[in-house]
Amino acid sequence: MQKYLPLFPLNLVVYPMEALNLHIFEPRYRTLINECLDNGTTFGIPAFINGKLPGFGTEVKVTALSKKYEDGRMDIKTEGIRVFRILDFQNPMALKPYAGGLLEMLPMPEVRPFVMVGLVERVKTLYRFIDEENTFDVNKPQPYSYQIAHKIGLTLEEEYQLLKMPTEAERQGYLIQNLERIINTLQEIERTKERISMNGHFKNLDPLNF
Structure with a gap:
């Protein structure tokens, strides 16, 4: 399905069903x-x-206008709906001060899709490492991949790659790979900290026989 919409480019990635202020x-x-x-x-x-x-x-x-200032500025609440791909970009739109474009609207995301056990376990491991509370809910309507994408250490480019993926299974597999890399890095940091902490302490070493 194609659709023409006004566009508000931002240096971030927004996911379907995500709340954004x-x-x-x-x-x-x-x-x-x-x-x-x-x-x-x-x-x-x-x-x-x-x-x-x-x-x-x-x-x-736009789900709510939170505040409107005297000079016209405003605070709004928004929610993501579905992913699109730009077919034709116009800046500005005809007779408008802002940009717009013809878009290919991609399928709506799955609601409460299956969540891979391996992904959930890796998220738990990551959050134990960083000593943060894990409040993600596999039973929420928003796909689990979109719930966690901003909160597991991905770069903006990696978040964008996730946005382009059409299925939840593909997204979850991608996140498992990235979490493996992140957790391995954290484990190596912990090992390095342990080695550093040993320096300066008295050591009881056995003499070597040559």
Whole structure:
């Protein structure tokens, strides 16, 4: 399915069903958001990475206007809907101050998909290492991969690669690979800390026989 939407490029990745708070201050985007509020329409947030629009993003809806300032700035709550791929980008849109584009809308994400046990266990291991509470819920409607993607140490580029993947199984497999790398790095750091802590202590060493 194709759809034409106004676009608000940002240096971040937004996932379907993700809640995102935004502070809107640029006049062109204040216009965009006011139109969305007045008409109940949506807009797209394409990822802007290394000075470029690589092509994928997420359609979002405004769920609440939290605060509007006297100068027109506003704080809004939004929620991701579905992933898109840009087919044609226009900056600005015809007769508008902001960008827009013709988009290929990708399938809606699975609701409460199967979660790989290996992924859940690796997330638990990571959070034990960093001594943080693991509050992720495999029973939430939002796919587990999208729940954890921002919170396991991925780079922006890696988060973007995840956004492009069409199935939850593919995304979970990708995250398992990345978590293996991250956990191995943390384990090596712990081993290095242990070796360092031994230096300066009295050691009882057996003499070597030559």
